[in-house]
Amino acid sequence: MKEPVFKYVFDEEKLKDCTEDESVQHHKPLLLFCKRHQLFICSFCLALFHKDCLTPPMSHLSEQNTGVIMQPDFCKELKLVSSDIKVHVEERKKERIELKAMVEQNISSIDEIIQRLNKFGECVQEVIENYLNSYKEQKMKENEKERMELEQMKQNIEEELEYYNEVEGRCNETKDDIHDLINAYEKLRADYLKITKQNLSEYQTRIEEIKNRVEKANYNKEFNIGAIKKGVKELLTTSNKSQSEQTSVDYLYYVTPLDNHLKLYDITNHTLRTINLILDGKAFKVPYGSSILLAHNEVMITGGIANSHNEPSFYLNNCYAYSILFNKIIKKQNLTVKRSQHTMIETNNKLITLGGIDSKGYLSLCEMCKVGYKDSNEWVGIGSFNEAKALVSAYSFGNFVYVFGGVCEGLRVTDLVERLNVEGKVEWEIIGSIVDLSAYSLRVVEGRYKHKDGLFIFGGSYSKSKKMEDMFFIDKQELSKEQDKKLIKVEGCKFVEASGLTNAVTIKQKNTIWTTGKNCIYYLSLSDSDEELEWNCNNDE
Numbered sequence: 001m002k003e004p005v006f007k008y009v010f011d012e013e014k015l016k017d018c019t020e021d022e023s024v025q026h027h028k029p030l031l032l033f034c035k036r037h038q039l040f041i042c043s044f045c046l047a048l049f050h051k052d053c054l055t056p057p058m059s060h061l062s063e064q065n066t067g068v069i070m071q072p073d074f075c076k077e078l079k080l081v082s083s084d085i086k087v088h089v090e091e092r093k094k095e096r097i098e099l100k101a102m103v104e105q106n107i108s109s110i111d112e113i114i115q116r117l118n119k120f121g122e123c124v125q126e127v128i129e130n131y132l133n134s135y136k137e138q139k140m141k142e143n144e145k146e147r148m149e150l151e152q153m154k155q156n157i158e159e160e161l162e163y164y165n166e167v168e169g170r171c172n173e174t175k176d177d178i179h180d181l182i183n184a185y186e187k188l189r190a191d192y193l194k195i196t197k198q199n200l201s202e203y204q205t206r207i208e209e210i211k212n213r214v215e216k217a218n219y220n221k222e223f224n225i226g227a228i229k230k231g232v233k234e235l236l237t238t239s240n241k242s243q244s245e246q247t248s249v250d251y252l253y254y255v256t257p258l259d260n261h262l263k264l265y266d267i268t269n270h271t272l273r274t275i276n277l278i279l280d281g282k283a284f285k286v287p288y289g290s291s292i293l294l295a296h297n298e299v300m301i302t303g304g305i306a307n308s309h310n311e312p313s314f315y316l317n318n319c320y321a322y323s324i325l326f327n328k329i330i331k332k333q334n335l336t337v338k339r340s341q342h343t344m345i346e347t348n349n350k351l352i353t354l355g356g357i358d359s360k361g362y363l364s365l366c367e368m369c370k371v372g373y374k375d376s377n378e379w380v381g382i383g384s385f386n387e388a389k390a391l392v393s394a395y396s397f398g399n400f401v402y403v404f405g406g407v408c409e410g411l412r413v414t415d416l417v418e419r420l421n422v423e424g425k426v427e428w429e430i431i432g433s434i435v436d437l438s439a440y441s442l443r444v445v446e447g448r449y450k451h452k453d454g455l456f457i458f459g460g461s462y463s464k465s466k467k468m469e470d471m472f473f474i475d476k477q478e479l480s481k482e483q484d485k486k487l488i489k490v491e492g493c494k495f496v497e498a499s500g501l502t503n504a505v506t507i508k509q510k511n512t513i514w515t516t517g518k519n520c521i522y523y524l525s526l527s528d529s530d531e532e533l534e535w536n537c538n539n540d541e
Helices: 014-018 043-049 074-193 200-216 222-250 476-480
Strands: 032-034 039-041 068-070 251-256 261-266 271-275 291-295 298-302 319-323 328-331 343-347 350-354 365-370 380-384 393-397 400-404 416-421 429-433 443-449 452-458 470-475 488-494 506-509 512-516 521-525 536-538
Touching (some): 032 043, 251 291, 251 512, 291 343, 291 350, 343 393, 393 443, 443 506, 470 476
Antiparallel strands (some): 032 039, 032 068, 251 261, 291 298, 298 319, 319 328, 343 350, 350 365, 400 416, 443 452, 452 470, 470 488, 506 512, 512 521
């Protein structure tokens, strides 16, 4: 009989499962011994892993002709194994059938889910289409609205262009005449800067000719005439201001009390003019305690005390102006309040009187009048100090007027600094105090010190017997702070105010400070260097 051929791939690792008295893996008795592998095996091991070790027929096998020793119960065991294998096979078939049924059931569930998803997708598609249709309708409405707005804008622009072309045509009609007027005025303005007393009358006549020409130049275009008038007025005001500034810088002015003469010192040419003031054919005496100020080619004289105590009005509210060009003193409108020992300052073409004394005591009310082209020179109130005082010192930056020191009731000297915006709300505000400037009749002038712009303050009095010898500097930024101000002491620079002068004045020309003294004119050259500053005396007086 032929020996069957067993084709089984032997697994060395799996043989280890049956090395004990009972198969660990199969839980069967070890009834067989494999000589080839030198192992006791069970019937399952034989069927699964030792097929190639058997030589049929199995009942005639012995140790001499087979590689496996079979024990007497092997056949019985083998049948049991076959039976178990069939049972396992049937169980696997049954499980496969159940598994197949489950798969088919799941497939039907998946189909149902797919159908639901398709319906959901259709709903989503319908929603999207509805939204797109609504969006398209809205955009069409918006586009239509924008189109209508653009059409309206286009129409407005066309109307504006048409109006502009009309205005441009009307302006071109008078372009040459305006050009001639401007040239004529520029020539007059150049002449005015060089004007003297002899040709002043001629200049006034030519100005009147221009004004008449403008007023008669009726081109049937009202806006052109208004523009010309406004331009001529602005140019005249600018010219007046330029001439005023030039004169103010050129002259120091003061009154000597003994002979009551007004003196003008030309700091450019170093010449002194002594002026005998005449009013209505009589010698005019500057009242004691009056305030004087040079503005717009005129020396303004306000207030003071009557020359004779027998006169009914002891304190005065008179206002006079000495014209440098005409060499004539003119009576102006009176102040609203009688006052003496007050201060005057000019800012933005406005004259302002500050504080003073009247028959009832110290004053807090301040007054203002406008000066310049076609202004009325009428005095009006412009607020009151927070405390009544006299002999204050003032300076202006832009629209702001700053007031330092002064004497109050009981001869108390104040150290408050007050400020007023002349173009804003008419209200004085206290912006701090400076102990070192608790003085009166201070001299204040703008300048530059150690690379900063600010004010030099000097020459005042702490009391009748104590003069301020030190010179101080405060920069603009420090002055604007809402707190106590910090002063810088100008080291090595001493100045003692000369007594006997009414309204001693201080000005700055270029980099030099000029001020009046009793017997000479003092000047101080400024520098950004660290060198000490020193006062010098000009004895040309």
